[in-house]
Amino acid sequence: MSQPASFGVLTVSDRATRGEYEDRGGPAIREYLERVVKSEWSDVSRLVTDDVPEIVSALRELCETCCVVITTGGTGPAARDVTPEATEQVCEKMMPGFGEAMRAVSLLKVPTAILSRQTAGICGHSLVINLPGSPKAIAECLDAVFAAVPYCVDLIGGPFIETHEEHIDAFRPKKK
Numbered sequence: 001m002s003q004p005a006s007f008g009v010l011t012v013s014d015r016a017t018r019g020e021y022e023d024r025g026g027p028a029i030r031e032y033l034e035r036v037v038k039s040e041w042s043d044v045s046r047l048v049t050d051d052v053p054e055i056v057s058a059l060r061e062l063c064e065t066c067c068v069v070i071t072t073g074g075t076g077p078a079a080r081d082v083t084p085e086a087t088e089q090v091c092e093k094m095m096p097g098f099g100e101a102m103r104a105v106s107l108l109k110v111p112t113a114i115l116s117r118q119t120a121g122i123c124g125h126s127l128v129i130n131l132p133g134s135p136k137a138i139a140e141c142l143d144a145v146f147a148a149v150p151y152c153v154d155l156i157g158g159p160f161i162e163t164h165e166e167h168i169d170a171f172r173p174k175k176k
């Protein structure tokens, strides 16, 4: 049997870090995983400011042990929105289809979805996925890509992830 999957959950928010509001992004990601992931899993959660070295260091730490690291926040056009830059710094391969698919679905909900530069990439044996900071964006975006996540994790040497089919029907191309 393969190892249980460990998911990294990284909230990037100046205001949540300062305590100006309670972080609702991290809990929303964990709730999503609770609903969708059927196989055994655990999470490692972190909260950092919108600062490239801090984000890079948290991503590197999480990618050491997690097969998927999901970030929320810091994807927009403002000066301190730098999560995609930090993601590019740690990933050896970018997976631009994730950002494209999430924006396409989000644009059907809100015109400002185009303002998110969210992306994804591979760091060692870990898939990093950026989500916008808005807590309601989390399920909207993950629903658009999660069916491809288990196979991506297979391909990068991670554990076998099973999903609850009524929520997400994980797609694995059949081997000949």
Ligand SMILES: Nc1ncnc2c1ncn2[C@@H]1O[C@H](COP(=O)(O)OP(=O)(O)OP(=O)(O)O)[C@@H](O)[C@H]1O
Pocket (backbone or CB within 6 Å): 011, 012, 013, 014, 015, 016, 021, 022, 023, 024, 025, 026, 050, 072, 073, 074, 075, 076, 081, 132, 133, 134, 135
């Ligand atoms: N971690 C979070 N928890 C709760 N609400 C959040 C969080 N991050 C963002 N939001 C909310 O989502 C909306 C978009 O926020 P914004 O784009 O300013 O966030 P950010 O730049 O990712 O984070 P911050 O401004 O805190 O550094 C706002 O209404 C904000 O209150």
Ligand SMILES: Nc1nc2c(c(=O)[nH]1)N[C@H]1C(S)=C(S)[C@@H](COP(=O)(O)O)O[C@H]1N2
Pocket (backbone or CB within 6 Å): 072, 073, 074, 075, 076, 077, 081, 105, 106, 109, 110, 112, 113, 114, 115, 116, 117, 131, 132, 133, 134, 136, 137, 138, 140, 141
């Ligand atoms: N699905 C979805 N995507 C969304 C949004 C949203 O509410 N729902 N907000 C948008 C807005 S208003 C911004 S500014 C960008 C970047 O947000 P961030 O800087 O918090 O990551 O994400 C966009 N993507």
